[in-house]
Amino acid sequence: MLESVNDDWKRIHTSTLSRASLQSIAKASIGETLTGRLIQAVAQNVRKDVSQVVAEAAKYARRTRSSKITMDHLLFALEELNISLDLLHVNYAKPDPIEADKPISKPPIKKSSINRVSRKYSKIRKREREEQYEPYDSNAPLEERKRWLKRERVLLMSNKRFPLSKEQQELYLVITEACMGSSESARREALQSLRTDSSLQPMLYRLSLFICEAIKVNVAQQNFALLIYLMRMVQNLLANPHLQLHNYLHLLVPSLLSCAVTRQLCPFPKAQDQLAVREYATTVMADLIRAYGYLGNDILSRVISVYKTGLKSSILMTIYGSLIGLGKMEVQGSNDAGARSKENGPKERKRKRCPSYKIVEDTTFVVDGFQFGDIPNATHYFLSHYHADHYVGLTRKFAHPLYMSPITAKLVRTFIPIDNQYMHEIDVGESITLNEVEITALDANHCPGAIMLMFKFTTGKCILHTGDFRATFEMESLPIFWNEPRIDVLYLDTTYLSKNYDFCLQSDSIDRICTAVRQFHEKNADKRILHVCGSYLIGKEKVWLALVEEFRLRVWTEPHRRKAIDCLDWPELQLSLCDDPLEANLHVINMGKISYPSLDQYFKTFEGHYDMLIGIRPSGWEKNSKPSYGKRISVIGVEYSEHSSYKELERFVRFLKPNKVISTVPVGKDLCVTGTVPTNWYKYEGCGSMLSTSYQPSITTFLETSKRSFPALANTSSDMSVSPLKNESTINTANNEDLFEAKQITEDSANVNVPAAHHLPAKRITSDASSDLLSLI
Ligand SMILES: [Zn+2]
Structure with missing residues (x-):
């Protein structure tokens, strides 16, 4: 049909349809002659579609190293663009006898209609192949078309479509x-x-x-x-x-x-x-x-x-x-x-008003509140972790004491180099005292460097700020929760405060991802596959690291994320990285780009090296999402959450039984309006009802989990992982007040490496807490 794909592509870009051609097309397709304004109107529509189809077909031709556009290329293009085959009904593309009367140019919205259309295309394509169709040499309409293509000058208008997967x-x-x-x-x-x-x-x-x-x-x-x-x-x-x-x-x-x-x-x-x-x-x-x-x-x-x-x-x-x-x-x-x-x-623009939950009650401390200018009376600022919605507003001009974990501090130094005199680090398990308030950092199980903050006042008042966190059973065994008499105020991450968000464990999510990818490999054993995993600047590392280990992949990521990974002190991540995207078969890119249209665009750069691309979206919002598998691009979404599920939140709040819970996640545009935690989670009578009966089965899990994961926790070298439940006989003799001193805990756990007992001043489980504990056992 075309002598050279590139030449023709240029020609089509600069040509326009003549009346004669349109008339001959109309005659060939519907058997009628068009005249006057009608022909102009038709020209408008036809040239858009035709030029777009030819452009797309030319792309396929180039990809298959073919010097000519064949019928197959055109059919692929039609399928890709979702354009009605009516354009090609010129004798040689016989209409489907069953579907002929059904309009197929309607944008496909329902799944069933998508399937019907794609079935139809694949049926036609198959038939064309079976007939060993040679389109452009032998029959007359083809000659007509060839002349048309050579003669016409089509002025292309941008024809923006919004294809959705x-x-x-x-x-x-x-x-x-x-x-x-x-x-x-x-x-x-x-x-x-x-x-x-x-x-x-x-x-x-x-x-x-x-x-x-x-x-x-x-x-x-x-x-x-x-x-x-x-x-x-x-x-x-x-x-x-x-x-x-x-x-x-x-x-x-x-x-x-x-x-x-x-x-x-x-x-x-x-x-x-x-x-x-x-x-x-x-x-x-x-x-x-x-x-x-x-x-x-x-x-x-x-x-x-x-x-x-x-x-x-x-x-x-x-x-x-x-x-x-x-x-x-x-x-x-x-x-x-x-x-x-x-x-x-x-x-x-004027600064937004600072919502009250950004300021820790009865203190002059601000947590994750940087977009509100200088907050009156604020003396110290805390950054719980390096996610954009938390550091938003933090600029290099920031000039107040700022506290964060060492990893977060590295990230801040890399991306927002504020004056070093204001930077202060507080690592997991460490305590500092500011304005006579003792502040302890706890692991938040969110992204690398994310911490929860426990504020303890000289009056005995206790406040826990979770930042963003995913509650785990292990958190319930942190000594600090057992040694404090009561949490007065809990500032809580309520991102998924809805019963519909009941996530599986992260390890199960990772298993699911690996299984899906393995099945994909098995189905496409002879294909070169590019894996693309979505991520934020930091977070989701466990997912792509699991893929690296399971399938021996090499990783490339965008330069800014590479810089962030360099701050994480995570040797496994570093070892898996390489500098050249062409050498890597796992690309970690922005989560927002893991969608069909973006990946389709993304894959164009790598098509010479790979046959297929599989995009992976690990996110809590992917709960119940279905994978979509295509010839070139496939996208799978797997629920993988770094925030607590609804049940985890409920369990955590019931465990802590705070006097008051304040949500830190706005529910709308207004930052001041946040979620409301059900009061029956923490307002109840007596210790016996600490966990509702529906939680009884998981108490066993809780105890087993604490014991089972003990050696693993010890590897983190964090004294905060020491569980007061490590020895049940110890707990049963809890009337000995000294028994639960942190030092003693350290000595008792002979197999546990606990280097910094002094981080935890001598504390004891109170009678209240211990009776709860006993009621559990
Ligand atoms: Zn976060």
């Missing part, structure tokens, strides 16, 4: 259905996904379009409840720190303004609901401007002019919406300290 299409369906459905719990789940999921960026166009269309319909139908749900979707998308909505404001802004100032919502009989809708719309609009109004896009001035026009309306409700809207702008304006210059943009 099957997985994403399903997620899109689940989210939109849940957001608009009748189940409040499902809606809450879906909104939480919108607020926190880092993989939604490729779906944003579809989501914004959905919101825009749905608002149009529901404004007309006056469905106030649904309008509120839709605006909640926008609000949650806005709150998601992983997403950029810039490109979709043209859909969202008019929709929100419609809700605020529309004439279509009549004032009666549901005036109250309508006022609520209008007010909510203006609130979300103000949030949106707060987030995106400074990029030189004139959103602020445009919105204000809409509100001003609304004020002149004769419809009372439109005036109301405009007034409220301007009122919110006023708040916005005053928040932003007057007119904000475009050049300075974000820098001019």
Whole structure:
């Protein structure tokens, strides 16, 4: 068909279709002659599709080292682009007799339709192969097409498509259905996904379009409840720190303004609901401007002019919406300290108000609160771990005493080199005293360097701040929890405070990942496979290290993550790394890139070296996600959480029985609004009910786990791993007050290497705690 793929690709880029060609195409496909404007309209559509198909086919031709585009390449291209085969119905591609009457150009949303379409394509492809089809030499329409290709000049317009993987299409369906459905719990789940999921960026166009269309319909139908749900979707998308909505404001802004100032919502009989809708719309609009109004896009001035026009309306409700809207702008304006210059943009924005949970009760200590400027009276700052949502706001100009683990300190020195005089380290198991408060760092079982902080006051008051953490049974055996009489306040990571998030252990998750990858290898034994694992700057190392060990892979990662790994003092990670991505068969890249479209793009660089790519998404949000296997790209999502599951949280809180629990995870855009932990987890009578009866079976697990994992824990050289449960007979004689002194514990555990008993001042398990302990045994 083409003499040279590259030459023709260039020619197609610079050519345009003639009427004669279109007429001959029309005649060949539908047997009719087109004229006038109709032909122009057809030209618009046809040249987009045709040029895109040829471009895609040319890519396949190049990949297969073929100098000509064959029918197979075109069919692959059609399948890839999901374009109807109708374009090729020119005698030689016989229509499928069964499916011929079914339209297939509709965007595939439902899984069943995807399967049907792909089955159809594969059926046709198979038939073509079986017939040993030689398309371009022998028959007349082909000659026609050949002449057309040689003659035409097509001016390519950018034809942006937003392909979603099957997985994403399903997620899109689940989210939109849940957001608009009748189940409040499902809606809450879906909104939480919108607020926190880092993989939604490729779906944003579809989501914004959905919101825009749905608002149009529901404004007309006056469905106030649904309008509120839709605006909640926008609000949650806005709150998601992983997403950029810039490109979709043209859909969202008019929709929100419609809700605020529309004439279509009549004032009666549901005036109250309508006022609520209008007010909510203006609130979300103000949030949106707060987030995106400074990029030189004139959103602020445009919105204000809409509100001003609304004020002149004769419809009372439109005036109301405009007034409220301007009122919110006023708040916005005053928040932003007057007119904000475009050049300075974000820098001019006023600092957010510091939520109370960032400041440790009855202290001048701030934990993970750097985005609020100089907090009045704050004397010491703590960084629990090096994840962006915790260090956000920390800059090299920071000038207060800052405490963190040595690993976190290394990361800070590498990426945000603040003045060394402010850097202070506190390692797991160590204690320091500041303002007469003794502060001990505990392992948070989150990412490398993550710590929990225990604050003990001279008055006996005790506060535990978990930072981000994944609760384990082993934590329950930390002596500090047994030796403190009572935790007064627990600052808790409630990322997964929902019954639906019941994760398996990390080790089980890793087993599942290895099994999935092994099966993939077995299925594709003759193929060269590139593995790509998602990660944050730090975190998920255990997953890719397991893959390295199981399948003897070499790892490459992006330079900034490489720098971060260098800070972790983790020799196994270092040994597995190499500098050249072409030498590595496991790439560790940003979690956000583990989606079909991104990986498809990513793989283009490595196609000469590998036949297939398997993307792995280890995340708590992947619970119940299904793998998608393709010819080139496959993506598997496996639940792997570095935060506590709902049950783990419940068990941990019931174990600690604090007087008060404060969640540190905001549930929406407003940082001050955080989750609420069920009070029955910690407010109960008597020691016997420390763990509910439903937990009885796991108490056994708890005891066994503590004992079984003892030698392993000892390897960490941390005295914090010493369990007071190491010796049951000891516990049964707990009336000897000295028995539980840390020193004694050290001596008793002859097989345990506990180097730093002095870190734990002599303490004892109180009668309260020991009776709990006895009740367990
Ligand atoms: Zn974190």
